[in-house]
Amino acid sequence: MSRIYLFKRFERFWHWAQAALILTMMLTGFEIHGAYTLLGFETAVSTHTTTAWALIGLWAFAIFWHFTTGEWKQYIPSDKPGRIFAMAKFYAWGVFSGDPHPYKATPERKHNPLQRLTYLGIKLAVNPLIWITGLLYLFYNSWGGVLAGADLQVVAVLHTVGAFLMLAFLVAHLYLITMGETLFAQLKAMITGWEEVKE
Amino acid sequence: MYGKARGEPLWRPAALPAAMVALAFALASPVPSNAAGLTASEASEAKASSSTTDHSKLEALDKDFQTGPEVTKACLTCHTEAADQIHKTKHWTWEFVSPETGQRLGKRNIINNFCVAVSSNEPRCTSCHIGYGWKDGNFDFASKENVDCLVCHDTTGSYKKFPTGAGHPNYASKEWPPKSGKMRPPVDLKKVAQNVGPTSRQTCGACHFYGGGGNAVKHGDIDSSLGKPDKDLDVHMDAEGLDFACSTCHRTDAHAIQGSRYTTVAADTDGMVVPGKGNDERATCRSCHGERPMKDEKLNDHTDVVACQTCHIPAFARGGIATKMWWDWSKAGRKIDGKPVVKNGKGEVVHSIKKGQFAWAENVVPQYRWFNGEIAYTELGDRVDPENGVEINSFGGSADDGRSRIWPFKVFKGIQPYDAGADILAVPHLFGKDPDAYWKSFDWNRALSAGMQSVGYTYSGELGFIESEMSWPITHMVASKDDAIACDGCHAREGRLKDVAGIYMPGRDSLKPVDLAGWALVSLVLAGILIHGVVRVFSAIKRS
Numbered sequence: 001m002s003r004i005y006l007f008k009r010f011e012r013f014w015h016w017a018q019a020a021l022i023l024t025m026m027l028t029g030f031e032i033h034g035a036y037t038l039l040g041f042e043t044a045v046s047t048h049t050t051t052a053w054a055l056i057g058l059w060a061f062a063i064f065w066h067f068t069t070g071e072w073k074q075y076i077p078s079d080k081p082g083r084i085f086a087m088a089k090f091y092a093w094g095v096f097s098g099d100p101h102p103y104k105a106t107p108e109r110k111h112n113p114l115q116r117l118t119y120l121g122i123k124l125a126v127n128p129l130i131w132i133t134g135l136l137y138l139f140y141n142s143w144g145g146v147l148a149g150a151d152l153q154v155v156a157v158l159h160t161v162g163a164f165l166m167l168a169f170l171v172a173h174l175y176l177i178t179m180g181e182t183l184f185a186q187l188k189a190m191i192t193g194w195e196e197v198k199e
Numbered sequence: 200m201y202g203k204a205r206g207e208p209l210w211r212p213a214a215l216p217a218a219m220v221a222l223a224f225a226l227a228s229p230v231p232s233n234a235a236g237l238t239a240s241e242a243s244e245a246k247a248s249s250s251t252t253d254h255s256k257l258e259a260l261d262k263d264f265q266t267g268p269e270v271t272k273a274c275l276t277c278h279t280e281a282a283d284q285i286h287k288t289k290h291w292t293w294e295f296v297s298p299e300t301g302q303r304l305g306k307r308n309i310i311n312n313f314c315v316a317v318s319s320n321e322p323r324c325t326s327c328h329i330g331y332g333w334k335d336g337n338f339d340f341a342s343k344e345n346v347d348c349l350v351c352h353d354t355t356g357s358y359k360k361f362p363t364g365a366g367h368p369n370y371a372s373k374e375w376p377p378k379s380g381k382m383r384p385p386v387d388l389k390k391v392a393q394n395v396g397p398t399s400r401q402t403c404g405a406c407h408f409y410g411g412g413g414n415a416v417k418h419g420d421i422d423s424s425l426g427k428p429d430k431d432l433d434v435h436m437d438a439e440g441l442d443f444a445c446s447t448c449h450r451t452d453a454h455a456i457q458g459s460r461y462t463t464v465a466a467d468t469d470g471m472v473v474p475g476k477g478n479d480e481r482a483t484c485r486s487c488h489g490e491r492p493m494k495d496e497k498l499n500d501h502t503d504v505v506a507c508q509t510c511h512i513p514a515f516a517r518g519g520i521a522t523k524m525w526w527d528w529s530k531a532g533r534k535i536d537g538k539p540v541v542k543n544g545k546g547e548v549v550h551s552i553k554k555g556q557f558a559w560a561e562n563v564v565p566q567y568r569w570f571n572g573e574i575a576y577t578e579l580g581d582r583v584d585p586e587n588g589v590e591i592n593s594f595g596g597s598a599d600d601g602r603s604r605i606w607p608f609k610v611f612k613g614i615q616p617y618d619a620g621a622d623i624l625a626v627p628h629l630f631g632k633d634p635d636a637y638w639k640s641f642d643w644n645r646a647l648s649a650g651m652q653s654v655g656y657t658y659s660g661e662l663g664f665i666e667s668e669m670s671w672p673i674t675h676m677v678a679s680k681d682d683a684i685a686c687d688g689c690h691a692r693e694g695r696l697k698d699v700a701g702i703y704m705p706g707r708d709s710l711k712p713v714d715l716a717g718w719a720l721v722s723l724v725l726a727g728i729l730i731h732g733v734v735r736v737f738s739a740i741k742r743s
Binding site: 032033034037040041042045091095096097098140141151152153156157160161163164165167168171172175 | 497500503685686687690691692702703705706707708709710713714716717718720721724725728731732734735738739742
């Protein structure tokens with residue numbers, strides 16, 4: 001067994017802060033959507049708005065960090081489709097028969113090919129969808145001439161679509177992180193930064 | 200609060216509560232309340248006497264007046280244009296031609312579902328006319344001396360028009376209610392005339408609190424509780440606080456009063472009233488508070504959709520007095536268990552031989568609709584459909600017209616007589632000593648025949664009863680801001696605005712297919728995980 005330092009301090013802070021903010025936004029967001037009553041509409045809205053701004057702030061730092069450190073390259077899809085296929089096969093089959101994990105993480109390539117694809121999709125599709133519709137939603141009354149005639153319903157429905165996609169991702173993510181070397185290896189790595197790998 | 204005796208629901212002595220309030224003031228303990236050492240009552244008198252004229256010093260008023268018109272003549276010796284000004288107002292003409300619909304409205308012309316119509320019932324109805332002697336169709340609307348100055352400018356609380364006196368107070372002691380043994384003392388016209396002053400909640404309320412035939416009957420947001428309201432009941436009229444008179448908002452110019460039930464300003468986009476701006480209409484919230492008066496900008500974002508009243512008047516009939524919500528004329532003409540008048544446990548009249556069946560309610564949550572200020576009435580002669588009932592008035596407005604706001608309404612329903620042969624609403628002759636009057640003979644056919652004749656119609660002879668609905672925009676009884684409706688009053692699946700169409704409201708609305716697809720996706724992922732996890736566990740056990 002050896003240890004590699006996978007997730008740097010800021011990266012871990014970013015991940016967990018983002019996790020907390022997104023969970024809060026989901027909880028309040030679905031309440032605003034009328035799915036249940038928890039904090040009350042008013043508190044849900046103010047919490048949702050505050051956490052939205054916090055997340056935007058966090059993102060500004062994270063984007064800066066990704067570009068200055070070159071970490072953005074972690075999300076470039078794998079150049080070999082076969083490797084993506086191998087990952088899918090492992091999840092669908094290999095994991096049941098005790099096959100070894102087909103992917104070895106390194107600090108340069110810390111995500112497996114499927115992760116890369118998924119995170120890239122989240123960053124390029126789901127997040128922009130949520131953010132753009134969210135900001136339009138927030139500043140609905142200031143659209144003025146720019147978007148006059150556009151319907152709040154369109155914005156709200158697209159925002160909801162984004163939220164459902166994010167929720168589906170979150171659920172899958174929580175399960176998939178148990179499929180590292182050991183059940184909690186990936187969780188531990190995101191907490192301590194260190195991942196234990198077999199020689 | 201229900202314990203307050205409503206008493207006889209018929210035309211209540213108009214200024215009684217005003218007198219009670221005045222009495223309460225008079226009895227207030229004379230403790231010096233300010234640096235000048237004035238008692239509270241002295242201070243309020245001092246305030247009232249900011250006028251440059253002390254009317255008690257005027258020779259013209261130092262007379263033992265015998266009748267109201269005599270007083271008016273004296274008033275007009277100084278206030279030379281006052282009668283001409285009054286003659287131009289709705290208070291005098293009871294007539295109003297809608298500039299939008301062209302309909303000839305006003306009390307004199309419309310048919311409602313309370314006491315239905317004025318014509319042929321004048322001496323009773325006109326006890327709230329701003330004049331003297333309108334007892335039938337021959338009233339002289341050009342008469343100056345028949346303008347009643349005192350009913351609006353009395354400050355003593357002792358001036359009361361007699362309920363059946365066609366606008367006159369009683370000049371001799373007279374029994375009221377009939378056969379009650381209670382005597383109403385004659386009015387001291389000299390004292391009233393020498394103490395005239397600005398209008399007040401009491402003077403306006405002497406009629407407007409009692410619209411529809413009794414306290415709190417008609418409006419829902421205007422009743423005698425506004426005589427001396429606290430801050431909870433009305434934040435502006437709060438007697439211990441801002442103490443607004445009606446005329447603080449309903450300002451006048453040449454005796455014409457701002458604000459209208461016929462041409463309501465539904466969406467005031469002119470902003471705050473300041474000198475030189477042109478529009479000095481003060482009877483809207485925004486004319487003082489502006490377009491975005493709240494500290495929270497998200498709340499301000501609502502003002503292009505929602506009327507101020509919708510959030511700030513959480514309920515009407517909030518002053519401890521129930522308002523009438525239902526009036527079934529078809530049940531009139533009969534006694535119940537031998538009793539002509541039946542009250543419920545709260546003292547509210549629920550049946551009367553003269554008027555039929557009633558229902559009352561307190562703290563009523565309004566109904567909400569789009570409203571752009573356009574009001575159309577079902578006029579006499581308009582065909583009505585007995586199957587669907589009749590809307591006495593209907594309100595224009597929609598989400599898309601750019602000039603509507605969501606408004607609160609009192610919706611008053613009832614059943615009233617109509618001419619079933621002609622399918623038109625009917626004017627019943629209710630009040631009078633003649634045998635055609637319904638309240639004499641209890642014969643609808645005679646009453647409708649006489650009533651319709653008074654407005655130039657011939658009654659077909661076929662009596663019918665039709666369901667009717669009349670709506671009243673709610674704008675008084677403004678709660679303090681802490682009691683305004685919170686967000687989830689409306690932003691909820693089953694909130695107050697659940698039936699208001701044309702807008703997307705977070706918390707209320709969603710696109711069902713998207714929700715279904717969304718939850719289906721999440722469930723599928725979850726199911727996949729569960730199956731995968733179970734297989735993983737079993738295969739791991741098997742391997743070990």
